[in-house]
Every structure is written in structure tokens, then in C-alpha cells.
Amino acid sequence: RKEVEQDPGPFNVPEGATVAFNCTYSNSASQSFFWYRQDCRKEPKLLMSVYSSGNEDGRFTAQLNRASQYISLLIRDSKLSDSATYLCVLGGSASKIIFGSGTRLSIRP
Amino acid sequence: EAQVTQNPRYLITVTGKKLTVTCSQNMNHEYMSWYRQDPGLGLRQIYYSMNVEVTDKGDVPEGYKVSRKEKRNFPLILESPSPNQTSLYFCASSLYGTGTYEQYFGPGTRLTVT
Numbered sequence: 459r460k461e462v463e464q465d466p467g468p469f470n471v472p473e474g475a476t477v478a479f480n481c482t483y484s485n486s487a488s489q490s491f492f493w494y495r496q497d498c499r500k501e502p503k504l505l506m507s508v509y510s511s512g513n514e515d516g517r518f519t520a521q522l523n524r525a526s527q528y529i530s531l532l533i534r535d536s537k538l539s540d541s542a543t544y545l546c547v548l549g550g551s552a553s554k555i556i557f558g559s560g561t562r563l564s565i566r567p
Numbered sequence: 568e569a570q571v572t573q574n575p576r577y578l579i580t581v582t583g584k585k586l587t588v589t590c591s592q593n594m595n596h597e598y599m600s601w602y603r604q605d606p607g608l609g610l611r612q613i614y615y616s617m618n619v620e621v622t623d624k625g626d627v628p629e630g631y632k633v634s635r636k637e638k639r640n641f642p643l644i645l646e647s648p649s650p651n652q653t654s655l656y657f658c659a660s661s662l663y664g665t666g667t668y669e670q671y672f673g674p675g676t677r678l679t680v681t
Contacts, residue, residue, distance in 0.1 A: 466607075490667040501657055501672035502610070545609070549666025557602075559609035 461485055461556050464546050468562035471536060478532040479561045481546030488556075490549035491522055491529045495542045496560065502545055505531075533563075541565045569594045573658050573673035580648055581681055588643045588676050590658030596671070598664035599641040600625065601633065603654040604675075610657065616641055617664045648680040 464481045471477045491508035506513065508520040508529050519532040533540055546558035571592045580586055592599065600615035602625075612625030616635040630652055632644040641660075645652060656676045661668040 492669075494670075499655075499675070501674055502670075503672070504669045507669075547670075555600075555612065555666050555670065557610035559607060 462546055462548055462558040464558040464561045466559060466561060468564050470564045470566060473536060473538055473565055473567055475536050475565075476532065476534050477536055477563065478530060479544065479563075480528050480530045481558050481561075482526075482528040483546075483548055483556075484527065485548070485550060485556075486524075486527060488548040488550045491520075492547040492549070493518075493520055493529075493531050494545040494547055494557075496545055497542050502557075505544070536563075536565050538565050538567065569671070571658055571660055571671050571673035573656075573676050575676060576674060577677050579679045579681065582649055583647050586645050586648060586678075588645075588656060588658075588678070590641045590643065590673055591639050592641075592658075592660040592671070593639065594660060594662075594671065595638065596660035596662050597638070598662070598668075599635065599658065599660045600670075601631070601641070601643045602657045602659065603627065603652075604657060605654050613643070613656075615664065648678075650680050652678065653680050654678060 493505040494502040495505045496502040508522045512521040517534045521530045543560040543562050545560045548556045574589045597618045601613040602610040611627045614633040616622045658673040659670045
């Protein structure tokens with residue numbers, strides 16, 4: 459079983475829609491959780507960290523469910539500029555950082 | 568401007584010809600790492616460095632070497648490249664290597680080995 463699993467998509471949704479995707483992980487010792495965004499052929503960039511209590515940044519909401527070992531990302535009122543690949547990232551013991559394969563999101567006008 | 572730079576951005580080479588991809592960061596970060604990204608496989612860590620003169624293998628180190636003689640630089644060396652090393656390579660740095668800090672990525676190096 460992969461350490462981090464993401465639905466590769468693509469998710470194709472209309473502008474203004476709400477979209478959500480999950481990321482499941484197998485290592486219960488994982489301590490830090492992040493969502494990164496990667497545009498086509500560009501470098502990944504941090505979108506937001508994910509905290510146990512859940513956190514929100516504008517139209518984006520991230521949640522962590524330790525019991526079921528998954529994190530989620532919800533995007534409300536999606537914009538064309540949200541089209542990208544979203545990477546789930548886990549940090550655990552020193553230096554061990556695991557990237558998911560990413561979920562592709564395409565927003566159509 | 569805080570950034571991670573990589574050179575070259577694109578490289579086409581032949582099997583067996585040694586090459587070096589440079590990586591430099593200007594944020595005084597202790598932790599640096601190299602990843603390769605292949606379709607369907609995501610980002611896989613090649614090597615990482617917790618600080619100057621401290622390097623260690625990641626998940627896919629075979630065929631690669633690194634060095635960390637200065638804090639800001641972390642070159643990736645392919646002594647004898649092979650076609651299966653054709654990939655998109657990213658260098659990244661973070662303040663510390665505890666897995667809890669944001670990773671800053673360079674713009675990537677697209678390598679083709681024929």
C-alpha cells in the first residue's frame with residue numbers, strides 16, 4: 459500500500475462550483491500535513507498547512523481526520539485560476555517528507 | 568528576493584556523459600533536498616541534506632551523488648546518466664529538516680538522457 463494515496467482525477471468542474479478531494483495516508487506516526495499546489499510544468503508551492511482543528515484560508519478549507527487517516531481540501535466558489543494539481547504532503551520523523559501523486563483539477567468557464 | 572535557483576533548466580544529454588545540476592538557495596536554510604517527478608509516481612526524494620557536510624539517501628538514490636560543502640549550494644551529480652534518469656528534477660529547501668516546515672522549490676530541471 460502506498461504511504462499516501464490521492465485520487466488522480468482529473469476533476470472537471472464549472473466555475474463557481476465547490477469541489478473537495480481527499481488524501482489518505484498509512485503511517486499513523488505522520489505529524490505534519492500540507493497541501494501544495496503545482497501548476498503545469500512548474501514547481502510545487504505551499505497552499506496551506508493542515509491542522510488537527512481544521513483551518514480555512516479564504517475559499518480553501520483543509521481538514522485532518524487522524525482516526526480515519528485522511529486529510530481533505532475543500533475549494534468553494536472555484537475560479538479558473540484554481541486549475542492545477544494539488545499535492546498532499548506528509549511530514550513525519552526528521553527529514554521524512556512524503557508527497558502524494560497529486561489530484562488534477564480543471565475549472566471550466 | 569528569497570528563492571531557490573537551479574541550473575540548467577533544460578538539458579539533453581547522452582548515456583554515460585557526466586553532468587551536474589546546480590541548486591542554490593539564499594534563505595540560509597539548513598535543509599535541502601532533491602526530488603524527481605515522473606508521471607503517475609509523484610515526487611520522489613533522491614537525496615537530502617540536514618546541514619553542511621551532512622547528506623543522506625532518500626527513496627531513489629541509485630545513480631546519483633550529492634555534496635553539501637556550503638550551506639547555500641546542493642549540487643546533484645549524475646556520474647553516468649542512463650535513459651531511466653530522464654525526468655523532471657526539483658531542488659527544495661526548508662528552514663530545518665523536521666518535516667514541519669514549508670518546502671521552497673526551485674523552478675525545476677527537465678533532463679532527457681538519450
